[in-house]
Amino acid sequence: MRLLLVADVHDAAKTAEKIPGNYDAVIAAGDFTYRRSLEAAVEALEALARIAPVYFVPGNTDPPELARYENAAVKPVHGRVLPLGPYAVGGAGGSLPTPFNDLFRVTEEELERLLQRLTPTPQILVVHNPPRGVLDKVGGVKPVGSAAVRRYIEERQPAMSVHGHIHEDRGLDMLGGTIVVNPGPLKEGFYAEALLDGTKITVRLRRV
Numbered sequence: 001m002r003l004l005l006v007a008d009v010h011d012a013a014k015t016a017e018k019i020p021g022n023y024d025a026v027i028a029a030g031d032f033t034y035r036r037s038l039e040a041a042v043e044a045l046e047a048l049a050r051i052a053p054v055y056f057v058p059g060n061t062d063p064p065e066l067a068r069y070e071n072a073a074v075k076p077v078h079g080r081v082l083p084l085g086p087y088a089v090g091g092a093g094g095s096l097p098t099p100f101n102d103l104f105r106v107t108e109e110e111l112e113r114l115l116q117r118l119t120p121t122p123q124i125l126v127v128h129n130p131p132r133g134v135l136d137k138v139g140g141v142k143p144v145g146s147a148a149v150r151r152y153i154e155e156r157q158p159a160m161s162v163h164g165h166i167h168e169d170r171g172l173d174m175l176g177g178t179i180v181v182n183p184g185p186l187k188e189g190f191y192a193e194a195l196l197d198g199t200k201i202t203v204r205l206r207r208v
Contacts, residue, residue, distance in 0.1 A: 001085050003027055004051060005192040005203070007128070007164025008059070008185035010034050013047035015186055018208045023052040023193070025084055029164040029183075030059025030093055030128035032066070036103060041066045049073040055084060057093030059128040059164060060102040067093055067104075079114045081122050087159075087196065090118040091126035095165055096146055111148040123159040125152075125178075130163040135182040137169050153178050160194060160201050172203055179203055 004019065007029035026048045033040035041062045048054045054074045058066040067078040075082055081090035092114040094106035106114075111129065118125075129146045130136040131153055136145030144166065153161055153175050160179045170184030172192075181203055184190025189208035194201055 001025075001087070001196040003124075003194040003196065005029075005162050005181055005183045005194055006048065006186045007031065007162070007183050008167055008187060009044045009048075010061070010185065010187040011040065011044060012187035013044045015189055015208055016047050016051060018189075019051065019191060019206075021193070025052050026054040026056075027089065027124060027126050027162050027194075028054055028056035029126050029162050030057050031061045031164055032059070034061055036061070036063065038063050038065055038069070042069060045069070045074050055082065055089045055126065057091045057126050057128055058104050059093065060095035060098060060100075060104050062093070062104055064094070064104045077126060079117060081118050081120060084124065087124055088120060088122040089124040089126065090122035092149075093128050095129045096144070108146060108148045111146055112151075115148065115152040121156045121158060125158040125161040127161065127163055128165050130166060130169070130182060131161070131175060131180065134173050134175055134180050135163060135169045135171055136166055138166060140168065150175070153180070159199065160203070170205065172205065
């Protein structure tokens with residue numbers, strides 16, 4: 001299975017049209033718009049859905065009601081788990097409070113509750129907020145990730161965990177046996193692709 005991993009689209013839907021290749025699904029880790037409207041976020045999601053079916057969580061710049069937007073090709077996984085071929089995908093959207101005018105804020109306790117209700121444990125986790133201490137450094141220095149997300153990954157060990165939110169900390173890392181991915185902001189042309197073959201996962205960072 002070949003997956004397209006994206007985050008922090010921020011209205012750059014046309015950038016998605018430049019991504020080459022064919023994918024079985026898109027995993028999208030939130031922040032689809034800066035325009036603060038459901039319509040703008042949906043516009044970005046529908047552009048991604050022209051590539052492949054989209055499994056997504058909203059980010060802190062998206063309206064909370066986006067977590068309920070669903071059609072045949074666009075599937076929210078905020079607080080729930082859905083099948084994706086032989087795998088399962090689930091996650092949580094929003095972010096811990098930032099200094100900016102967030103639309104979708106969550107607390108550590110809310111993230112904890114959302115993650116704990118993911119049944120069964122998804123092999124593919126998608127959470128806008130990164131785990132504490134992993135791909136979460138603002139300006140390359142200050143860690144702002146979630147302790148609840150880190151605990152969940154350490155305890156449940158999904159095969160892959162996809163995050164966004166921290167534009168400048170794009171990269172790949174490991175947390176126990178979990179591959180942690182921040183594909184970077186699509187608005188700047190960054191994305192990643194994951195090849196899944198049974199329990200083997202290979203992730204590569206890409207740029208349009």
